[in-house]
Amino acid sequence: MKMLSTFLYHLRQGIVGIFRNGIMSITSSLVLISCMIIVGTFYMIIDNIDRNLKSIDDINIITIYLSDDLTDEQIDKIEADIKALQQELNTIKSYQRFSKADNLRRYKERAGADAEFLEQYTDENNPLPNSFEIRFTSFSDPNFKMEDIYALKNRLDQIENIESKDIKENLTLYSKVTSVNNTLTIIAIWMMLILLLVSIFIIYITIKLGMHSRRHEITFMRYVGATKSFIRTPFIIEGIIIGLFSAGLSVLAEYYIYTYLIMDILTDKALVGAETSSLITFAPFGDYIKLLAIAFVGLGLFAGIVASSLSIKKYLKA
Amino acid sequence: MIEFKNVSMVYENNTVALKNINLRIEDGEFVFIVGHSGAGKTTLTKLLLREEKVTSGKLHVNGYNLEKIKERKIPYLRRTMGFVFQDFRLFENKTVYENVAFAMRVVGGSPSLIRKRVPFFLNVVGLSDKYRCFPRQLSGGEQQRVALARALVNNPQTIIADEPTGNIDPELSHEIMELLMKINRLGKTVIVITHDRSIVERYKKRVITISDGVITSDKIGGYFTDEDA
16 A cells, blocks of 8 residues: 555556656657657568568479489489489478479479460470479578578589579578668668667656755755665656657557558559559568567666666765 | 864865864754854854765764765755745745745655645635735735745754754844754754844853864854854
8 A cells, every 4th residue: 555655656646757747758759759660660671582582383493494304313312312312402492303394394384374385295295394492491591501502502503414694582582682681681680779878868868857946855855865776766767757758659650651551562552553463562560569668678678667767876876 | 963073174175164173053952153154154064964075073963974875875964954044035936834844845754644734734824814825915024924834844864954043033033943943852953053142131041162173262152252153
């Protein structure tokens, strides 16, 4: 009961503190919100690019096309070599051998309704080659290393009757997109750090101003025998409220930014004005809301508590 | 009980504020501490509050050993003392009631206890009917009585009044002094720091004179000479 009434007292003091320096509190919040929104937006963009990249079916496949000159025995020899390689390296998850006929059938299946023009091709005039598809470690696997895949490619190249030009993969696409993503991540982290510092600084000033206007009260509280934590708590609560308020608004803002801004612009909906089929598919906002909420609340609490703790120090000599 | 044993206090800039003070104030005593400004009276109160630490010697205050007290215990030491200041130090934006309640609130007093004790102590100082006034609506004497109620409300063992009559009309000064006497009769130790001769002479109480950081006299009786003051 006493704890509750003390808590309510602190809470009320904290809220009063926010309104005492209204403009500063709003400024603190705005900077903190920009920090959160930048972090969140960058994160969602990066994650979407990443998801789309990983969802490309044959992204972690190396395809080897074989020359039509090869005999079945020579192809068997190649398969044996690949099998040996699979046992030696743990980068090959599986491999599959496709005959010319297999490839023609698969091609027709994939073409679907457009397959009519393929009808003219039969096993006799099949233009497609024999091939192997080697599935390697998934990009999302924590053990994935780009160098391993290049090493694998190198080894495949050394197999007799396989020519470099016939080994196809999407590694360059993957590494290019990944490096763009890494750059975006670095930019996001720096912007976050800078804005976080700025917001901590502004919250610090806000609370400091509040303390300055209450310095007589604080001195009196010390004389009467208020504990440090009692004096400190309302200011910490003030910081926490600013942090939580900013976090709440940021999640809400992110919802609108993500669903109405990013999705629309990147899918051209806003420009074309119609549901055009896009190359990019977006994860629903629901996938992010929990993570964003946790991250924002964490950031908000961190900024609020650090800033208020720093500002109180000076006034709390014994 | 307050006891100074060979207490010296030297500030960081090497100013010697107190030299080898030996002083014992029993529970329930009424004591005047006199001396001109700069004599060391302020340092004495700062030591009692443990705002400053003794440079050497031993200081015991209401059961706390002040050379060894842990920082987190300091608030509890301070709760054994109630302070009254020359300039009242009331909060202008709080009513009489709120000013007194605030002192209880900040040491964690529960609302129900506050509702009981604040009116009681406002009654003790005779301001029951003015509980809704703001300090600016009160005379100096009344404001000091609010400050007294505030000092009493947490039930401290000792009341320390620093020039309590300094800002009050002489005619009203004795009102405050009578209140302090009344508080003393209730069993509290009362320490009045002052250089108001007329007051000290009127009440035949123990007078401790400090001059240049040294106790120059410690006598029962209301007198001190010009050179002491």
